[in-house]
C-alpha cells in the first residue's frame with residue numbers, strides 16, 4: 306500500500322482528536338441495546354493507546370476464528386505479522402464491551418489508507434465473541450466504522466477482505482450493502498480446464514458520494530511523477 310499526503314496527515318492524529326472530530330458521538334456515547342437485552346458500549350483506541358491485554362484478547366479471537374482459513378489460503382497465518390499489523394501506525398480499534406460487566410464482546414480494526422490512488426477506509430478485522438453472534442453487534446460496529454469513514458471527509462469507499470470460504474461473513478457483508486470490488490482477484494482457469502476460485506474476496510461500499518478534502522485542514526499535494 307502506498308501512502309498519500311491526506312492519509313499521512315490523518316494517520317498521525319491523536320486519540321483525543323479522533324474522538325473529538327471523527328467518532329459518531331450519537332452512536333458511541335449511548336450504549337447499544339442488543340438482541341439479548343443487554344447493553345454494549347464501543348470505545349475507540351489507536352494502535353498506540355490499546356493496552357497489551359486487550360490487544361492480546363483481540364489477537365486471540367482472530368487467531369481462533371481465522372488461523373485455519375489463513376493457512377488454507379496463500380496468506381499463511383503468522384503470529385508476528387498479525388501483531389505487527391495490529392500495531393501499525395494509523396490502525397484504530399473499536400473495542401466492544403458489555404456496558405455493565407465490561408466483559409469483552411468483540412472488536413473492529415480500521416485504517417484510513419490508499420488503494421490504487423484512491424483514499425479509502427479499510428476494515429482490517431471484525432470479530433464478535435462467538436457466544437454473541439447474531440445479536441446485532443457486528444452491524445453496530447460496522448455502522449460506527451462507516452460513520453467514522455464519512456467523517457474523515459476525503460474517503461469515498463469502505464473496503465474489506467473476506468475469505469471466500471467464510472460464507473457467513475460474506476452473507477453478513479452482503480446484507481450490509483458490500484459488493485465485490487473491481488480490484489478483487491478473478492477466478493483462474495487452470496490448464497486442465499478447472500476454474501479455481503480465489504481464496505479471498507475484496508468487498509467495498511460507497512459511504513460518501515461527495516468526498517472532499519477542502520476546508521477540513523487537509524492539503525492535497527501532488528505526488529511527484531503522478532499524472
Ligand SMILES: CC(C)(COP(=O)(O)OP(=O)(O)OC[C@H]1O[C@@H](n2cnc3c(N)ncnc32)[C@H](O)[C@@H]1OP(=O)(O)O)[C@@H](O)C(=O)NCCC(=O)NCCS
Nearest residue numbers: 370431432433438439440441442443444473474476477480
Ligand atoms: C460475521 C460477524 C462479524 C457478524 O456479526 P454478528 O454480530 O454475528 O451479526 P449481526 O447480528 O450484527 O447481523 C447483522 C445482519 O447480518 C445477518 N447475518 C449475520 N450473520 C449471518 C450469517 N451467518 N448468515 C447470514 N446472515 C447473517 C443477520 O441476519 C443480520 O441481519 P438483520 O439485522 O436483518 O437480522 C460475526 O458473526 C463474527 O464475528 N464472525 C466470526 C469472525 C468473522 O468471520 N469475521 C469477519 C471476517 S474476518
